[in-house]
Amino acid sequence: MYKYISAVDSFRFYMRVYRTDAMKIESKDWKIVCDSTNSTFHPLVFYSHAHSDHIPRKLPKTEIISSHITKSLIKNFVKNFSETSFYDSYSIGNTSFEQKSSGHIIGSTALFIDSDEGKVIYTGDVSIRNKGFLDPFKPEKCDILIVESTFGSPEYVFPSYEEEIKKTQEQILEYLDNNVPVVLMGYALGKAQMLYHAFSDLSSNVVLHGSNYNINSILQSENIDHSIQAASYTEAKEDNLFTKKGDWILFTPLKSGRDPFFSFLKNKYGAKLFAFSGWCLSSNYKYRMNVDHAITISDHADYSELLQICRECDPDQIYTVYGYSERFAGELRREGFTAFPLSKQTILDSYFNKSVNSN
């Protein structure tokens, strides 16, 4: 009934890793669905973190594994929270399901499954960089690794985090010393907390816009670390902060500098725009986004770090998910790994039959 799919060691694993409407890991005795954005019932689900592309809008009424912080965030993002059961860890027979930091955003975890059939790690979105405020993911030897591949293409090797931060701090201070305000743009959950950690102390006039303010308020109300004390854009405007002072920092979600709001900030106050993203490595990103500075800081692992994770986990099988999944699986096969992409709607057995020998 359970097909084996390993080319290397066919009889060792009866587990299946596959993706249809959601990503699933299935054994003889259990099945777990990871980071599904739909509400279909499954007996056991895992949410690695609270980004909207990893959780549903309506929770399934089932057993859920997630971290305490992810649970607190989900509580604020869905309407039917009380109908669900959350667990830090879980066990079925001889199989244990445990979480450890994935280093991606606040509360993010990787899932470690230990069973008689082997050890499986699902990284979710992952980072192994030490950014000083999140525990990075620590690779462990395993049999099956399911690894994200957002930046799984060789051109995406990020510069040093510390150097990017230092360089940006100096640039921001130079602007503020000359009464030139700055706008720091990054996704409100995850990237924003990284930016607050690095830059919010550079001015006493810190303002949060829109969803940055809303997420920060949620962190405060849930007693989650990494919130800051800062005025909302509306409050700051009512206080005339923007006209009284020239040394303010406004944190906003990442959008094009052509957006009318950012054009207004540039024209009215002479504000300088900083975009923070791993995609800043793409050529022309700064011009496409129409910002003054494009800073390559990401909450994901870059290509070389993804390779490092795979080498240190040293699994028999690797499945790549999200982003450059096909490309990264190909690179891994060239390195000698048995690797498959878990693209949406791809069932691995058919992929394996078609393409395992193509590289």
Ligand SMILES: [Zn+2]
């Ligand atoms: Zn994410």
